[in-house]
Amino acid sequence: MASESKSQLKAKAGRKTPGGGVDNQPLKRIALVGNPNVGKSVIFGLLTGKYATVSNYPGTTVEVTQSNMTLGGQRYLVVDTPGVNNLLPMSEDEQVTRDILLEQRPDITVQVGDAKNLRRTLSITIQLAEMGLPVVLDLNMEDEAMDSGITIEKEALSLALGIQVVGTVAPQRKGLKELSSAILSGGAVPAFNMDYGKAEEYIEKIASCLPPANISGRSIALMVLAGDKSLAPWLKANLDETAIENIESIRDECALKLGAPIGLYINETRLKKAGEIVPAVFSKVPQRENAVISFLSKVTIHPVWGVPFLLVVLACLYEFVGVLGAGVFVNFLERVIFGQYLNPMFARVFELIPVPFLRELFVGRYGIITMALTYSIAIVLPITTTFFIAFSILEDSGYLPRLAIMTNKFFNMMGLSGKAVLPMVLGLGCGTMAVMTTRILEGKRDRLIAIFLLALAIPCSAQLGVILGMLGSLSMKAMVIWLLSVFGVLLFAGWLAAKILPGKRSEFFLEIPPIRKPSLQNVALKTANRAVWYLKEAVPLFILGTLVLFTLDKLNMLTLIEKAASPVVVGLLGLPPKATEAFIIGFLRRDYGAAGLFDMSRHGLLTHVQALVSIVTITLFLPCLASFFIIIKEKGIRVALLMLAIITPFALIFGGFLNWTLRYFNVSV
Amino acid sequence: MRAAPETEKRQFEDEALESLWELYEKSGSGMGTGGETVSLEELKSSLENAPALDGMHKEELIEISGGRVKFTGAGRLRARDITRRHRLAERLFADILALNEYEEDACRFEHAISPEVEEAICTFLGHPPTCPHNRPIPRGKCCKLYAKKVTPLVASLADSQVGEDYKVVFLRTPMIDRLASIGLVAGSLIRLVQKKPSYVLKVDETTIAVEEEVAKGVFVKKP
Structure with a gap:
C-alpha cells in the first residue's frame, strides 16, 4: 500500500458524521475479534478515539462498544467485541461475539491476537476463515513477545495464510499505521485447507x-x-x-x-x-524474567504469602481511599470549598432573590446546592475518584484474577467458583458494571447467585468510601464488626442460595494474565471516564432524592413518615428518627443514603453504636436504582422484584439483630 | 463357544490359585514366604469346580495335608501373577475407562494378557499399590525398577510435581472443551506452577488456574 498518501491513512477519531458527512459511500463494518485480554479495546480506542474500558484481565469487555472512524475517505463502524477462546460459545460474553459475526457479517474482521500465543490466535483465525470472513491479523503486544524472546516471521505468516499480518504495540501506538493501511486494503479470507477427515x-x-x-x-x-x-x-x-x-x-x-x-x-x-x-x-529464545514481575507473580498467589500480600493491598487501599480520599479530600472540599466559600456565596446570591421558595429549594436544609451537590461533589466524588485510581491500578496490574486463585475455596462455600471474584470485586467499583460482568460466569445458576450477592452485600465504591470514612472516625473494633457482618451475611446468603437453587456450580477455570506495570495514562483515562460517568449518573439522582425530601418536608410529610417508620428505624435499629431520611434517599442510591449518615455522624447526631448499626444496615440495603434496572435487564423483572423482597427485610432484620446484640452485651465501639 | 480343554483347565487353576491367595489375605496369616495354610473346606466352598483341586495337587501347585491347603513354590508364584493381573485390570477399568461394572471383564482380562502387556499397563497406571477395593497389588518387576525412579510414567496432575514440565497424555474432565479452547489438549506441553490454594498451569504463554477436581482429570507424563 505504498501508494496511499499519508493524509488518507490518518484516522479521524470517533467523529460522528450523521447523514454521511464524508461522502456517500456506504458505512463499512469492522469487527475487532480475538482471544480475551489481547488488547482489542486498546486498538479500538486507537482507531476510533473513543475510550473503551481497558484492563488486565480477561472479560473486561462484556458488551459491544461501537464507534465510527474515517480512514482514507471511507467511513467505518468499528465494533469492539468481548474476547473469545472459541467461536463455539461457552459463556454469554462469548456468545455476544459469535452472534455479531453471524448476524451482522462485518466487512472486515480485524483479529487481534497475542503475539506470544500464536497457536491460540491461529485457532481463531481458522474459524474466521471457515466463516468466509475477510480478515486482517494484528499480532499485538509485540513488545512483550520480544521480552520473552519470541520472534514471529510476519511476512512468512502473511504469505502462508494469504492475508495481511501486522504487528502492534497498542499502548505505544506502534504499528497503527500499518494496521490502518491493512484495513484499507480490505482484508482477505485466510487460506487454511482444513480437513476434518471422517x-x-x-x-x-x-x-x-x-x-x-x-x-x-x-x-x-x-x-x-x-x-x-x-x-x-x-x-x-x-x-x-x-x-x-x-x-x-x-x-x-x-x-x-x-x-x-x-x-x-x-x-x-x-x-x-x-x-x-x-x-x-x-x-x-528463552529470556530471563524481570525480577520484580517474577517475584510478584509468585508472591501474589503463594499459598502462605499470598494472604499477607492481600492484607497489605487492602491496608493500602484503606489508607488511600478511607484516609486520604474520605478524610483529607472530603474535609477540604466539604469544610473549606463548600462550607466556607461555595455555600455561603450561593446563600448570599439567593438572598437577592425575593422568592423564599426558590431560596430554600437551592440553599435550604434540603437544597439542591447545599444538600445534593454538597453530598455528591464534596463527599462522594473525592471518595469515588480515589477509589477508581486505586482500583484501576489493581485492574491493570493483573492482580484481580490472581485473587481468584486465593479465594476459590471461599467462593466454593457460596456455591460459586473463584472466577466470581471478578464481578464481586468489580462490584466494589460499581454494582451496575459488576452485574453485567457476571456474564463471564459459565453457569446460569452461578450468575444468579453472583447477582444476588452483589445486590445484597457488596457496597459500591461510593458507598464503600463513605462507610470507610465513617469507620475511620469510629474504632478498629467497629471496622472488624462491620467486616464480619458483611462477610458473614455474604457467606450465609451464598451458602443458603447454593442449597436452595438446583444444579451444580461450574468448575473453576480462569485464565491468568501476566503481571503488568500499570500504564499511568490508562489509569488516568479510566479514572477520568469513570468519574465523568459517576457525575452523569449519580448527580441527577442525588438532585432527585433531594427534591423528594424537599417536597416531603414542604408538605410536612417528612415528620409523618419518620413517625411511621419509627418502629423500624427507632425501635428496631435504635437510630434517631432523622436517619429515616438516609434510608429514603438510600432507595435511589445506597451511597447517597450512606452520605446522609456520614453527614449525621460528622455532626454528632449518631452515637458510635448507632453509626455502626446504620452503616451495616445501609451496606445490606437495596441495590441502587441503576443496578436494579440492570438486574431487570439481565434477569427479568420477576427475579429483580424477588431479590428486592428478600433483601429489604433481611437488611433491616439483620441491622436490628446487630443493634440488639451490641446493646445487650454492652459493646462499646 | 467353549474354550479348549487345556485352556479351560488352566483358567480353573488360575481361579483356584487366586481364591487361595485371597483367603490367605483374609485370614490375616501374613503373606510371608510360605507355611501359611487355609482350610480345604473353605477353599472348596469358594470354587465352582472343587474336585479339580486334586489335579492341582498332582501338578504340585498346592499341598494338601490334614484338611489344610498351602501353596507350593511354583503355585505361589503363579497365584501372585494372576492376582496382580486381575487387580491391575480392575484399576485400568475403574480409573481410566471409568467403568462401573468391570468385575467380570477383569476376570476374563487377567487370563488374556501377556507379561509385556501387564508390565505396560502397570507402568501406564503409575505402578499403583492397591486395587480399587484397596487390596494390595503384588509388585512386579517393573514396580521394583520404578521404585528407584521418582515419577510414574502417567499420572494425574494431582500426583505430579510442582515446577515440572509435562506432556499431556489424555484428559478426563468435563472441562475438556474449555481446556481445548485455550490450547490444552492431549499432546500439549504444560508446566505445573503450583497446587495450592488452586492449581496453576502454564500452556505455551498462557497461564490458567483450575481447581483440584479438574487437575485430577489431566493425565500427564514426563516429556
Whole structure:
C-alpha cells in the first residue's frame, strides 16, 4: 500500500458524521475479534478515539462498544467485541461475539491476537476463515513477545495464510499505521485447507440442509456438529422441525463414526492445524524474567504469602481511599470549598432573590446546592475518584484474577467458583458494571447467585468510601464488626442460595494474565471516564432524592413518615428518627443514603453504636436504582422484584439483630 | 463357544490359585514366604469346580495335608501373577475407562494378557499399590525398577510435581472443551506452577488456574 498518501491513512477519531458527512459511500463494518485480554479495546480506542474500558484481565469487555472512524475517505463502524477462546460459545460474553459475526457479517474482521500465543490466535483465525470472513491479523503486544524472546516471521505468516499480518504495540501506538493501511486494503479470507477427515462428509451433509446465512454454511455446520446449543434459536427461526431433526440424526451418525465427542475432535483438528503452521514462523529464545514481575507473580498467589500480600493491598487501599480520599479530600472540599466559600456565596446570591421558595429549594436544609451537590461533589466524588485510581491500578496490574486463585475455596462455600471474584470485586467499583460482568460466569445458576450477592452485600465504591470514612472516625473494633457482618451475611446468603437453587456450580477455570506495570495514562483515562460517568449518573439522582425530601418536608410529610417508620428505624435499629431520611434517599442510591449518615455522624447526631448499626444496615440495603434496572435487564423483572423482597427485610432484620446484640452485651465501639 | 480343554483347565487353576491367595489375605496369616495354610473346606466352598483341586495337587501347585491347603513354590508364584493381573485390570477399568461394572471383564482380562502387556499397563497406571477395593497389588518387576525412579510414567496432575514440565497424555474432565479452547489438549506441553490454594498451569504463554477436581482429570507424563 505504498501508494496511499499519508493524509488518507490518518484516522479521524470517533467523529460522528450523521447523514454521511464524508461522502456517500456506504458505512463499512469492522469487527475487532480475538482471544480475551489481547488488547482489542486498546486498538479500538486507537482507531476510533473513543475510550473503551481497558484492563488486565480477561472479560473486561462484556458488551459491544461501537464507534465510527474515517480512514482514507471511507467511513467505518468499528465494533469492539468481548474476547473469545472459541467461536463455539461457552459463556454469554462469548456468545455476544459469535452472534455479531453471524448476524451482522462485518466487512472486515480485524483479529487481534497475542503475539506470544500464536497457536491460540491461529485457532481463531481458522474459524474466521471457515466463516468466509475477510480478515486482517494484528499480532499485538509485540513488545512483550520480544521480552520473552519470541520472534514471529510476519511476512512468512502473511504469505502462508494469504492475508495481511501486522504487528502492534497498542499502548505505544506502534504499528497503527500499518494496521490502518491493512484495513484499507480490505482484508482477505485466510487460506487454511482444513480437513476434518471422517467428519467431512457430515459437515457437507449438514451444510446442504442449512438456510443461506451471513457466514458460510460450512462454519455453521461445524458449530452444529460440535453441539452448540446457543445456535438452537437461530436454527428454529430458520428451519422447520423435520429439517432440524434430520440435522440431529446426521450429527448422531457422525458422533458414532468418530467414536469421540465431535466438539473436541473439531477443536483438536484446528489446534493441530495451527500447531503445524507455528513452527515455521515462530521462534523463541528463552529470556530471563524481570525480577520484580517474577517475584510478584509468585508472591501474589503463594499459598502462605499470598494472604499477607492481600492484607497489605487492602491496608493500602484503606489508607488511600478511607484516609486520604474520605478524610483529607472530603474535609477540604466539604469544610473549606463548600462550607466556607461555595455555600455561603450561593446563600448570599439567593438572598437577592425575593422568592423564599426558590431560596430554600437551592440553599435550604434540603437544597439542591447545599444538600445534593454538597453530598455528591464534596463527599462522594473525592471518595469515588480515589477509589477508581486505586482500583484501576489493581485492574491493570493483573492482580484481580490472581485473587481468584486465593479465594476459590471461599467462593466454593457460596456455591460459586473463584472466577466470581471478578464481578464481586468489580462490584466494589460499581454494582451496575459488576452485574453485567457476571456474564463471564459459565453457569446460569452461578450468575444468579453472583447477582444476588452483589445486590445484597457488596457496597459500591461510593458507598464503600463513605462507610470507610465513617469507620475511620469510629474504632478498629467497629471496622472488624462491620467486616464480619458483611462477610458473614455474604457467606450465609451464598451458602443458603447454593442449597436452595438446583444444579451444580461450574468448575473453576480462569485464565491468568501476566503481571503488568500499570500504564499511568490508562489509569488516568479510566479514572477520568469513570468519574465523568459517576457525575452523569449519580448527580441527577442525588438532585432527585433531594427534591423528594424537599417536597416531603414542604408538605410536612417528612415528620409523618419518620413517625411511621419509627418502629423500624427507632425501635428496631435504635437510630434517631432523622436517619429515616438516609434510608429514603438510600432507595435511589445506597451511597447517597450512606452520605446522609456520614453527614449525621460528622455532626454528632449518631452515637458510635448507632453509626455502626446504620452503616451495616445501609451496606445490606437495596441495590441502587441503576443496578436494579440492570438486574431487570439481565434477569427479568420477576427475579429483580424477588431479590428486592428478600433483601429489604433481611437488611433491616439483620441491622436490628446487630443493634440488639451490641446493646445487650454492652459493646462499646 | 467353549474354550479348549487345556485352556479351560488352566483358567480353573488360575481361579483356584487366586481364591487361595485371597483367603490367605483374609485370614490375616501374613503373606510371608510360605507355611501359611487355609482350610480345604473353605477353599472348596469358594470354587465352582472343587474336585479339580486334586489335579492341582498332582501338578504340585498346592499341598494338601490334614484338611489344610498351602501353596507350593511354583503355585505361589503363579497365584501372585494372576492376582496382580486381575487387580491391575480392575484399576485400568475403574480409573481410566471409568467403568462401573468391570468385575467380570477383569476376570476374563487377567487370563488374556501377556507379561509385556501387564508390565505396560502397570507402568501406564503409575505402578499403583492397591486395587480399587484397596487390596494390595503384588509388585512386579517393573514396580521394583520404578521404585528407584521418582515419577510414574502417567499420572494425574494431582500426583505430579510442582515446577515440572509435562506432556499431556489424555484428559478426563468435563472441562475438556474449555481446556481445548485455550490450547490444552492431549499432546500439549504444560508446566505445573503450583497446587495450592488452586492449581496453576502454564500452556505455551498462557497461564490458567483450575481447581483440584479438574487437575485430577489431566493425565500427564514426563516429556
